[in-house]
Amino acid sequence: MGKYQIAVLSGDYIGPEIMKAGLKVLQAVSKDKNFDYEIKELPFGGAAIDKTGDPLPQETLDKCKASDAILLAAIGGPKWDQSPKRPEEGLLAIRKSLGLFANIRPTNISSVMKPYSPIKITDPVDFVIVRELTSGIYFGQPKSQTKDEAIDTMRYNADEITRVTKIAFDMAMKRKHHVTLVDKANVLATSKLWRQIVGAIAKKYPKVTYDTSYVDAAAMKIISDPFQFDVVLTENLFGDILSDEAAQITGSLGTIPSMSKGQTGPALYEPIHGSAPDIAGKGIADPISMIKSVAMMLDNSFNRSDLAQEIYLAIDRSINKKVTTPDLGGTSSTQEVTEEIIKSIQESRNEYVTNDVR
Ligand code: IPM
Ligand code: MG
Secondary structure, three states: OEEEEEEEEEEHHHHHHHHHHHHHHHHHOOOOOOOOOEEEEEEOOOOHHHHHOOOOOOHHHHHHHOOOOOEEEEEEOHHHOOOOOOOHHHHHHHHEEEEEEEEEEEEEOHHHHHHHHOOOOOOOOOEEEEEEOOOOHHHHHEEOOOOOOOEEEOOOOOHHHHHHHHHHHHHHHOOEEEEEEEEOOOHHHHHHHHHHHHHHHHHHHOOEEEEEEEEEHHHHHHOOOHHHHEEEEHHHHHHHHHHHHHHHHHOOOOEEEEEEEEOOOEEEEEEEEOOOOOHOOOOOOHHHHHHHHHHHHHHHHHHHHHHHHHHHHHHHHHHHOOOOOHHHHHOOOOHHHHHHHHHHHHHHHHHHHHHOOO
């Protein structure tokens, strides 16, 4: 079999710093493990605007489409505030062009992360947000702005709701068998449609319990009682907001990866945070979100949960040793954390071999 093709979009500010970390870990974990890949680094976001004037150049899109998976770090920043095209347009365009309608954002607080959580952890926190990613108010027409009026349109059709709902319920079947639909059905017409469609689909999954929550109440429950959630299904804008909130209860936004996927074609893996211009160039960005994005890719696009598991365990061990960047209260650099994780992967492999021989 040929080598897997991985498209690499490093983007802006801390983007290249954490991508470097993610790729180093990928190289280390795949060594001698029968996982052959080739990476293609492609301009994207602000970096691509500087080069070509376009945040998503045609060549980048074509090569992403032809790849087996896409790794993206982070894009955007003040440098392009006045630019005729913003880096974020590239992000929305790649999601839309590749049909990546389902965005999976995990929130789990492993025992090593408990001390970092700003909330009181009385039970396991392990849920996943399934965010609709290619419709809703981000994309609805009309969208316009004049000097004294601006319009955004929240629009959904039945197919868009159905396909992402199926992903959420299928995921619940492999997890704790519970789906919560988050909406604003007491006000919004789109939410009323979501309720109708999701309610009907829920009946086809008798093994999955199903409930609904208004988004304002859900925002509260993520802080007061996050233990109740398993799969949280929601539309684009609510998912954007709630996933940052959910990330923060784990202790740091800098540790959360995500996967965006469609019906067919390559999936895209990226940290849920942005490009953090304030800490760029200082070498202190937390690489864990990117390294976990690599693990999610190995597991979901390449069926290598063995390698993903090695990465997750090594991350936990490095946090346990308090080798962490400042967002987790540590004094280590991006590079030191990355090296610690790699060392931990290698050491546990050596131990395994030694035990085996004995
Ligand atoms: C995210 C980001 C993006 C979004 C921005 C950068 C356009 O916040 O992936 O959550 O709103 O989707
Ligand atoms: Mg966001």
